Amino acid sequence: MGKYLLLLAFLCVVWWIWRKGQATRRALQRRSSVREVEPMVACAHCGVNHPLSESLRANDRYYCCLAHQREAEPTRQ
Numbered sequence: 001m002g003k004y005l006l007l008l009a010f011l012c013v014v015w016w017i018w019r020k021g022q023a024t025r026r027a028l029q030r031r032s033s034v035r036e037v038e039p040m041v042a043c044a045h046c047g048v049n050h051p052l053s054e055s056l057r058a059n060d061r062y063y064c065c066l067a068h069q070r071e072a073e074p075t076r077q
C-alpha cells in the first residue's frame with residue numbers, strides 16, 4: 001500500500017513539474033508574440049504599410065524605401 005502512495009506522490013511531482021514547464025513555455029510565447037507586434041506605418045508615397053523599424057523617416061513622414069523618399073521629396077541642397 002505504501003508503495004502505491006509513493007508512486008502517486010511521484011506522479012504528482014512529475015505532473016506538477018510538467019505543468020510548471022507548460023506555464024513557462026506559454027509565458028515565453030506570449031512575450032515573443034508581444035515583441036513581434038510592431039507599430040506599422042504607411043509609406044507617404046505609395047501607402048504600403050510596413051514595420052516602423054524598417055521605414056525611413058524624413059520630415060515626420062515615413063517611406064518604405066529610399067527610392068520613394070527621394071521621389072516624394074526632391075533633394076534640396
Ligand SMILES: [Zn+2]
Nearest residue numbers: 043046064068
Ligand atoms: Zn513606398
